[in-house]
Amino acid sequence: MxxxxxxxxxxxxxxxxxxxxxxxxxxxxxxxxxxxxxxxxxxxxxxxxxxxxxxxxxxxxxxxxxxxxxxxxxxxxxxxxxxxxxxxxxxxxxxxxxxxxxxxxxxxxxxxxxxxxxxxxxRGETVAPTGGRIGAQPGMADLSAREAEVLELICRGLSNLEIADRLFVSVNSVKTYVRQIYQKIGVARRSQAVAWGLAHGF
Missing domain, CATH: 3.40.50.2300 (Response regulator)
Structure with a gap:
């Protein structure tokens, strides 16, 4: 079109x-x-x-x-x-x-x-990279915007301290985000989170 x-x-x-x-x-x-x-x-x-x-x-x-x-x-x-x-x-x-x-x-x-x-x-529509309208993104596992951002930085290889510096938050806040991410995507270790993130476009 x-x-x-x-x-x-x-x-x-x-x-x-x-x-x-x-x-x-x-x-x-x-x-x-x-x-x-x-x-x-x-x-x-x-x-x-x-x-x-x-x-x-x-x-x-x-x-x-x-x-x-x-x-x-x-x-x-x-x-x-x-x-x-x-x-x-x-x-x-x-x-x-x-x-x-x-x-x-x-x-x-x-x-x-x-x-x-x-x-x-x-025309007033909202579009995603796939060309579809924005709704729940496949594989996002209901991550909040901040959790998705933390996961992306984890996938880039940043440590919790580096993530805290990048996002201007405390290390304890980052640890909380990481725990929430693990729970939502069903993993127990950082390497598993990285693998999940890379498989879902992070």
């Missing part, structure tokens, strides 16, 4: 936020290749943002935490925000939606998948 336009004279306006020209041009080329009727514009982090129908942004790998960055972006625009990033872990998906994003799509997605995500978000 191609992204809907507002009419032949008014293509869907898609903003690409705080990205280099290469990414902006690439998004434009991908959407054009999909057959979508869109106009892609670069949106800078400073100055007044232009009026757009959907705003793409990548909150991961910035100098501030994902939630802080994304919250600032969401409050700067009336358009629905679609996270467009390389890292599509369940933890980042949940954190992005909690911070106000309306969808999440990988930069490795096909042109058609990107167009479909833009179209869905412009």
């Amino acid at each position: 191609n992204a809907p336009s507002r009419g032949s004279d008014h293509p869907l306006a898609v903003g690409v936020y705080d990205e280099p020209e290469l990414i902006v041009t690439g998004v434009g080329a991908m959407l054009a290749r999909s057959g979508a009727s869109v106009e892609v514009v670069k949106v800078t982090a400073d100055g007044e943002p232009p009026a757009v129908d959907v705003l793409l942004c990548d909150p991961i790998g910035r100098t501030m935490q994902l939630e802080e960055y994304l919250t600032r972006v969401v409050h700067r625009t009336t358009a629905p925000v679609l996270v467009f990033t390389w890292t599509s872990s369940p933890s980042n998906l949940r954190r992005s939606l909690a911070a106000g994003a309306r969808g999440f799509v990988s930069k490795s997605a096909s042109a058609q998948d990107l167009a479909d995500a833009v179209a869905a978000v412009s």
